[in-house]
Amino acid sequence: MQKLLTPRRTILKSAGLAAGALAMPNIIRSARAQEKVVNVWTYANFIPDDFKAKFENDTGIRIQIRLVDDQGKAFNLLTAEQPNPSVDILTIAGHRFSQFITSGLLEAIDTDRLSNWNIINPVYRDSDWILIDGQKWGVPILAGAEGLAYNTEVVTPEEAESWDVMFDPKYEGQTAYIIQDFMSVTMLYLGYDGNMVEYKDDPEKAKAVVAEARDFLIKHKSQVRKFYDGGAEVQQMFINQDIVLAQAWSGPISKLIMDGFPVALTIPKPGSYGFVYNFNIAKNAPNADNAYQLLNAILGSPEVGTAMTRSSGYLSTIDGAADGLNDLERRASSLSQEELSRLTFFNTEADQLKYSLVDPAVEEIKAA
Amino acid sequence: MATTSERTGNDAALIRPQDGTRGFWTRLTGNPAYQRASDLLLSSDRRRFWLLAVPALIWMFGTHLGPILTMIRISFLDSYPPTAGRVPDVTLENYLLFFQAPNYITPFVRTFVYSTCYTLLTLSLMYPIAYFLAKKLRPSRQMLFLLLLLVPFWVGEIVRTYAIMILLGNRGFLNIVLMGLGLTSRPIPFMYTGFSLGMGLVYLTSLYMLLPLYASLEKIPRNYLEAAADLGAGSWTRFRRVTLPLSKDGIASGCVLVFLISTGYYATPVLLGGPSTTVFAETIAGFFHVAGDKWPEGAAFSTIMLLASLVTVGLFLRLLGRRRGSLLG
């Protein structure tokens, strides 16, 4: 057995050398002396390489990107790093602002420092969710919606006009949804305010509303094939034909449409909720000046918006960005005027109350 | 043992004859500095014990306990991450929450039932394979066959899980084959059931069972079995009376590993399980992922799970009646 040692050592050594050689450029780069940087936590392919190279060339500020795949993780990571975060800019959806702000993780945006601020579509830059305590908390980049996705070979557009179809026995065991998100939609479907702002001062009413939505979903649990978590899952379920209907974020579904898969996304009656991804500046960001410079450059370059839409399937908040998309991409990522009119934005005002009731309800639905 | 130091002087002479590469060991043991160090550190059982104990205990209590104590501390706070400008209070609420709500106990119990099942399932699947590798193959082939079993694990858990999805989906490979053969006219829903979950989890646990089993079976000397055969024992008797008892160590550590690890599995159950198979790790992760500011509850629930799984393993080892001197004294 001892004889085994020799080749193994050689292997480890050569493997180590190979690994070292591959990792070398990074080791050298991180060893380079103090230089101007901006640290960004964002999703893969959001900042195109061409743009990055040009920005670095023009300004001498190096963009360091840390790939994040989930906002919950970003929150946990940032929390663990406080009070001296390593990040300047991070990517957060508007309906999660309050969670980050109450934990003291974000800095409000000084729009005066962004000369390109007005390029953002006013629907997003002037909406109410962005304004908390009289300050604006993010630079909107992408807009999405909680929609109804359906396989067009099985479900007709007429059926998909209302959320009713999710509870139609015809599709028993062929639907999927994200429970937390669908709770809001269900409340709206049952005639209540899914944001729960109306019940902010009436905890009893709030309790009753959540209980009703919860019981409704438990009653119809046999409709569900799967409670899912992420975009990639719902895409795969449609491709594998495990489901034909789902509550889904618009982005992942429009990516499927762009790929030519027979699926469609709609905002059914009585409506649904929309959300906006933002670039935010972290509290105590080490390079805040560079961060503003980068944000301004991003707003001034529609091609970044195009790249983000292409990568995520969500709609860019900058009007010019859609020009870079082809027809299919544009069709896949946009909604009709009528559908848009059924959309309200998620509002975080009553989140504390809402999630104190919704989180246990989610566990009960799962356990039922 | 007290004579060790007296003996060191003669080491060189005694070691040389059986040693082809005489240089290194002879020179090492003959070196005065080494002898002094050896006298100081190795000359008695007690010293040897402390020499081994001190670094090991520093490592374990420093690095193993440090993060866990952090977790336990958080589990007693009423808010963490701390809200700006407010010192969190100490509370037991987070633990009480577990006992108050039945919807947390269900996944908890489920986790333990599932983990026990997976452990037994994995054991019954991997024992024949480990036995085949260790006892039925020429030693020169063992490594190759073992490596063949290990190859798939170089594919990350997530990518592998998605591959299982396109294997088992309604329009997956398996259903295409079954329908092509005319065995079924409608796709069979394999996904999001106990079947898909079991399939994915055995994939994850098999390795943890295989290696300890193989290691323990491999070291059973062949001549034991030959001797038993000479004494007229049939193959079943040989297996039951010789092989099985001698591989008990491997079975125990394999089962402990698989059980402990499968209680903590999160990603695969979430991706492959159905709407009614929530496991406790998923509940815990929910406190961190979905409702990001509920670390104390998550930490408290983790502590509960940790204690429960350690107690289970302790009982299991006791039940196995392990003799002192092996895994757990």
Place this chain on the structure above:
Amino acid sequence: MMRPSQIALTTFYWAFIVYLFLPLALMVVMGFKDSNFIGFPINAWTTRWYVQVFQDTAVLQAFGYTLLISIASTALSLVIGTWCAVFLGPARFWGRALVFAVMCLPAVIPGVISAISMRIFIRAIGLDPGTGAIILGLTIHNVPFVALMVLSRLGAIPRSQVEAARDLGADSLVAFLRVTLPFLFPSLLGASIFCMLLSFDDFVRAFFLGGYQPTLPVLIFAELRSGMSPAINAISTVVLVVTAALGLWAERGTRRLKGTRS
């Protein structure tokens, strides 16, 4: 000529291999699909995903970085794990069960929690997130596995061999290095494969403890956000082929070496 039991075992082994490799075969095939998503039916084929793997410096760097981290943490885990096992194996003292439990702890804690508490812990000890922190995190996670595997073999070491070495005048260190360690070799080999696998596939520790250089799993998770694409399958396939080739090379080297010596 084979006995029934032999045939049954051989069949069982190969059936299990089929179970293990079927998803992998699908993964390899999907890497050739000309689409942004994996799954059936496959309407068009392409090799571009595989070509891209070798052109994408981010992927190559992530692969190298992950390999480096895995090797470093494996080496550390082997030393520390064996040390702990050798200490705990024969020792008899009050509170041994407690120490044993402490040793096993890191293996039991769910990944998310262990990673987050590690993140808070490294700040407490003044270690910056990055390569060192990931290696430490992985090592802590791996040590129990090494120790358990070594312990299970340590229990079976023939006393007579160690005694014989002692009688020949070897002190305990020399006896350990020349008798015990070689005897432990199979479990060390198993443990090192184990640690490599655990470290190579680890996402959650790399994510929370790492810096701006992504490991391969972190990169794959980020790519997954826009869907499970054939590109990810191609990356995994290439990693699989490279590691399988390394393994086979090691195995052949071993056999050749054995052949020439005996």
